[in-house]
Every structure is written in C-alpha cells, then in structure tokens.
Amino acid sequence: MTLRDRLMIKVPASTANLGPGFDSMGLALDLYLTLEIEKSKEWHCYSFCEELKDFPTGEDNYIVKVALQTAAHYGVELSPCKIKVESDIPLARGLGSSASAIVAGIELADAVGGLHLTKQQKLLHATEWEGHPDNVGASIYGGLVIGCYKQNEVDMLSFTNLPIEVVVLIPQEILLTKASRDVLPESYTRQEAIEASSTANLLVGALLTQNWELAGKMMESDRFHQPYRKSLIQGYDEIEQMAKANGAFGTALSGAGPTMICFTEKGRAAGLVKAFETGFPAMTAKKLLIDYIGSSVIELVK
Ligand SMILES: Nc1ncnc2c1ncn2[C@@H]1O[C@H](COP(=O)(O)OP(=O)(O)O)[C@@H](O)[C@H]1O
Numbered sequence: 145m146t147l148r149d150r151l152m153i154k155v156p157a158s159t160a161n162l163g164p165g166f167d168s169m170g171l172a173l174d175l176y177l178t179l180e181i182e183k184s185k186e187w188h189c190y191s192f193c194e195e196l197k198d199f200p201t202g203e204d205n206y207i208v209k210v211a212l213q214t215a216a217h218y219g220v221e222l223s224p225c226k227i228k229v230e231s232d233i234p235l236a237r238g239l240g241s242s243a244s245a246i247v248a249g250i251e252l253a254d255a256v257g258g259l260h261l262t263k264q265q266k267l268l269h270a271t272e273w274e275g276h277p278d279n280v281g282a283s284i285y286g287g288l289v290i291g292c293y294k295q296n297e298v299d300m301l302s303f304t305n306l307p308i309e310v311v312v313l314i315p316q317e318i319l320l321t322k323a324s325r326d327v328l329p330e331s332y333t334r335q336e337a338i339e340a341s342s343t344a345n346l347l348v349g350a351l352l353t354q355n356w357e358l359a360g361k362m363m364e365s366d367r368f369h370q371p372y373r374k375s376l377i378q379g380y381d382e383i384e385q386m387a388k389a390n391g392a393f394g395t396a397l398s399g400a401g402p403t404m405i406c407f408t409e410k411g412r413a414a415g416l417v418k419a420f421e422t423g424f425p426a427m428t429a430k431k432l433l434i435d436y437i438g439s440s441v442i443e444l445v446k
C-alpha cells in the first residue's frame with residue numbers, strides 16, 4: 145500500500161513474560177497506540193496525549209526513526225508524513241509502550257514505503273530493535289505468543305483462544321525497562337537454568353490445557369527475573385495475596401514492571417478490580433481484554 149489518502153495504524157499494548165516466560169512469552173492487550181498519517185512536505189508528529197506531547201516531532205521521533213531505518217534497509221526513501229500519535233498505553237509501566245512504538249514505526253515504513261513485508265519480517269525487524277520478541281510479537285500477531293530469538297532469527301507461535309480475564313494494577317511511578325534489567329544476574333547456574341526453564345515450559349502446557357491452578361503456580365514460581373525485580377516493586381507480596389484472595393489464579397510482574405498482572409477465570413475480573421481499588425487506591429486497577437488481532441493498517445476516507 146502506498147500513501148494515497150490517509151492511513152491509520154493501530155498497535156495493541158502487551159504484557160511480557162507472564163512470570164517465567166522471560167523474554168519469550170507475551171500477550172496482546174486492548175490498550176492501543178494509534179497513528180493517523182497523511183502526506184506532508186516534512187516529517188511532523190504531534191499528539192494531544194499528556195505523556196506523548198513532549199516527544200520529538202521530526203525525524204528524531206522514535207517511531208519515525210524506526211520507520212526511516214526499516215525502509216532504508218530495503219533501499220526505500222520514505223516520503224515525509226504528518227502523523228497524529230495517540231495512545232492509551234502508559235509509558236514505562238511494563239505494558240509494552242516501547243514495543244508498540246517500534247511496531248508502529250515498522251508498519252509505517254511498510255505502508256508508506258510499499259515494502260510488502262510479511263509478519264515474520266516485521267517480527268524480526270521489531271525484535272532487533274527491542275532486543276527480545278515477547279512484546280513486539282504480541283503487538284504484531286495478537287493473542288498469546290511464544291517466541292525464541294537467536295541472532296538474525298525469530299521463531300514464534302501465536303495462540304488465539306485463551307478463555308481467561310486479565311486485570312492489571314498500574315502504579316503511578318515509572319520503571320524503565322533498562323533499569324529493571326540492570327538488577328538481573330549476568331548468568332545462572334545449571335540448576336537455576338533447569339528450574340527456570342522447566343517452570344516456563346510447564347506454564348505453556350498449563351495455559352494451553354486450561355489447567356489454571358497449575359498455570360498460576362508456575363506464574364508465581366519464576367526463577368529468571370521476578371525474584372530479583374521484586375524489591376523494585378512496592379507491595380509485591382500484598383498485591384499477590386490480595387489477587388489470590390479475590391479470584392486470581394495467577395499473578396506476575398507485567399514485563400519489567402512496575403505493573404502487576406493477574407489472570408482470572410471468566411466472570412471474576414470485575415470483583416478483583418473492586419478489591420484492588422479499595423486496597424491500593426493510589427494505583428490504577430483495570431480489567432483488560434486480550435487483543436487477538438495484532439497491529440493493523442486501515443485506509444481512512446478523506
Ligand atoms: N509512542 C512513543 N513515541 C516515542 N517513544 C516512545 C513511545 N512509547 C514509548 N516510547 C519510549 O519508550 C520508553 C518506555 O520504554 P520501556 O522503558 O521499555 O517501558 P515500556 O515499554 O514497558 O512502556 C519511553 O520512555 C519512551 O522513551
């Protein structure tokens with residue numbers, strides 16, 4: 145598709161890891177980054193969102209940077225666009241805002257530059273920008289994704305039927321992913337690696353066979369990152385306990401945090417949101433839906 149009229153790009157938020165699936169598992173959620181794009185004489189990004197309105201407006205805007213470099217990789221020079229950027233994904237809270245920006249940039253390059261990239265190609269570019277495929281994979285494919293990234297190669301499966309409800313508890317404070325990765329160990333012993341990877345493997349099996357109790361146990365038994373990041377998260381244990389007492393079968397750090405994410409069986413999320421609103425009034429509790437569509441590009445009529 146080349147830019148004839150106006151385009152809209154819509155990219156869902158994501159939660160990564162789901163506990164033990166560190167840098168590998170992701171789930172797309174129904175908060176969205178949207179771009180409205182039209183041809184222009186120069187690059188110009190603008191936003192009415194409080195959190196986004198101070199970002200660079202020209203070629204140095206992160207989304208535009210990703211788009212220009214992606215197009216350049218294929219020898220294509222993008223014509224400049226005017227872009228309205230809106231988002232309801234909170235920044236630096238562990239809900240994949242940076243991944244959604246990267247995916248938006250790649251979709252922008254694809255649509256405006258007429259690159260005709262496959263989802264697999266988009267995934268590899270996005271993973272190279274982000275460093276791990278969990279968030280970007282969920283934002284591109286939608287649903288639950290499980291991926292494996294080695295240099296120049298990403299393998300990924302996505303699953304579309306997960307009959308659960310999702311509740312997030314979002315603190316006001318930000319935590320940059322980089323800061324939250326800095327507290328992790330450089331290496332793990334063989335025993336630690338076995339425990340950590342078997343926990344992740346069993347989580348996948350439990351989710352796909354709808355064994356919620358076991359899934360919850362595995363979400364809370366991660367050995368890769370949660371034990372090290374826990375001290376950065378205020379009220380971690382209390383949140384986990386309140387979630388369990390109010391219908392959650394599993395709780396985990398969403399991505400690198402500080403948001404906590406809980407899974408419940410159908411019909412139980414609203415009660416958990418109420419409990420969180422009373423127990424943690426300084427944070428935002430939200431029931432979210434799983435997005436099964438992933439990133440999309442729509443032509444708007446002028
Ligand atoms: N729409 C956007 N436009 C430009 N930069 C963005 C956008 N969304 C996120 N970012 C960048 O990503 C950073 C947050 O990324 P990160 O620390 O990985 O947290 P998370 O991805 O969990 O929200 C922001 O501080 C900002 O620099």
Ligand SMILES: N[C@@H](CCOP(=O)(O)O)C(=O)O
Nearest residue numbers: 160167238239240321399400
């Ligand atoms: N696997 C990454 C996920 C980071 O997700 P984000 O939403 O916090 O950017 C990690 O755990 O560091």
